[in-house]
Amino acid sequence: MSSTDTASNANKMPLYIAIMVFIASLVALLMAAGQGNATQTMGQREPVSVVLTKVEMRQQFETPINVFGLIESPKSTMLSFDSSGEVTEVLVEEGDTVSKGDVLARLDTQRLVAQQKELSASLERVKADLNLAKINNDRTQSLVKKKLESAQRLDETQAALNVAAARVNEISASLNSMNVALDRAILYAPFDGQVDSRLFDEGSVINAGMAVIGVTSNDKYQARFAVPADIVDQFEIGESVTMQVGESDVQGTVSQRLAVRNIQTRTVDILVSLSSNTQVRPGDMAILSGSRIHTEQGAWLPVSALSNGLRGLWRVLVLDNQGGDNGVGTLQARVVDVVYTDGSKAFVRGALKEQEQVVVGGTHKLAPGQRVKAGTASAELGEMMP
Known part of the structure; x- marks a missing residue:
């Protein structure tokens, strides 16, 4: 080894010693800190x-449960004629308000009126026959009392009188039936309400039983809910409840709880009568809150x-x-x-x-x-x- 290398190593020795002292001091500090933390339980x-x-x-x-239902009118019907014919008048439009007994529509009655006149004429004829039969019977009775006519003749006039009377009753009944048919050719409003549908106009030929006009009652609406059978007993008849219809809370009273379970849904229907028809319409969805016990x-x-x-x-x-x-x-x-x-x-x-x-x-x-x-x-x- 040369003298130059020996001198270089001798000069670096203090640096090595300083580094080793620094490392030893750092390790000692870390160990002291770790022991301090370890001793702190x-x-x-x-x-x-x-x-x-x-x-x-x-x-x-308990968990909450929402039951969904629909607002409906307590009375709603589709009116129809019980005979076929041509519609001659429809006197209302959709949305019109009607009162019970108002005329809504009419069928053509020309043929019925002609038959009515024919029956009226026939009634007058048979009444004349009845009057004649009565006169003959009275005359025959007088002659029989005077021994101028046989009892057989009296029986014949009495039978003729009975036949004439029966004929009068028959045609009178037919005429009454015709009057009923004429009245049934007019549609009347069955209750106070509003027209919700008009399905035919004038000139339409319809069959018996075809719906012509729909009417919904103006009475207080009700809500029908399909309630699961295990919680239906929570809603007692006469109980006041609060329903949610849209963004509004609507008050009502449980009016009916059906005893029959729906075959398809296995639920039981309850009816809630609304306190007011304000802000609700038939067909609106209503939500009724209940609870289920677990x-x-x-x-x-x-x-x-x-x-x-x-x-x-x-x-x-x-x-x-x-x-x-x-x-x-x-x-x-x-x-x-x-x-x-x-x-x-x-x-x-x-x-x-x-x-x-x-x-x-x-x-x-x-x-x-x-x-x-x-x-x-x-x-x-x-x-x-x-």
């Missing part, structure tokens, strides 16, 4: 303040009390303060199963006990075994729980 840390709620165990819970042991908790556990399960953090250290204790994790949630609160079942205290917020910042102390629950939390 969780029991020595300042407890974190958390908001708690007490567990109230229940044997059942038999299940568990408790209501705010959704904020839930956190993700292992294998996709949910967990809650329960305060264990058996030592009674002024509300200070350690957290324990409990696995729970969410049975139902409405977005703000959840009904859960699992390893929970009555009056245990559960953390209701900030669970993502906490861990089992951590020391915490009870904070003050907000008023919103109390209102949230059922």
Whole structure:
């Protein structure tokens, strides 16, 4: 080795020593800091303040259910003629208001009027025959009393009188039937209401029974709801209820609860009479709120009390303060199963006990075994729980 290399190494030696001293000092500081943290246990840390709620165990819970129905008129009919013919007059338009007994439409009655006149003439003829038969019978009776006519002749005149009387009754009945047919050629409003449909105009030839005009009653409307059979008993006849129609709340009274279950839907219809027809029309959709009871042991908790556990399960953090250290204790994790949630609160079942205290917020910042102390629950939390 040359003298030059020896001198160079000698000059670098102080630098190496300085670096080694620096590294040794840094390691010593890190080890001291680690030992200091290690000696500071969780029991020595300042407890974190958390908001708690007490567990109230229940044997059942209720969930809301909305039942949909339609507004309808208590009276609604499609009017038709009971005979065929040509429509000669339609006196109303859609939307017209009508009163009971108003004439709505007429059929052509020329043929019926002609038959009526024919029957009237026939009635006059048979009445004349009846009068003649009565005169003959009276004359024959007088002659028989005077022994100038036989009893057989009296029987013949009496029979002729009876035939004439029967003929008068027959034609009178036919004339009455014709009058009824003429009256049935006119459509009358069966009740006060509004015309909701006009299906034919003048000149149309229709068959018997074909709908011509629709009329809807102006009486207070009703709503028909198909209610699941397991909750239909919640709605008692005479009970006041509130329905939602569009953006409005509508008051009504349960008027009927049908005893027959619908074959297709397996539901039971109830009818609700509306207090007022304001802002509603037949055909509007109505929503009636109810509730369904579920038999299940568990408790209501705010959704904020839930956190993700292992294998996709949910967990809650329960305060264990058996030592009674002024509300200070350690957290324990409990696995729970969410049975139902409405977005703000959840009904859960699992390893929970009555009056245990559960953390209701900030669970993502906490861990089992951590020391915490009870904070003050907000008023919103109390209102949230059922």
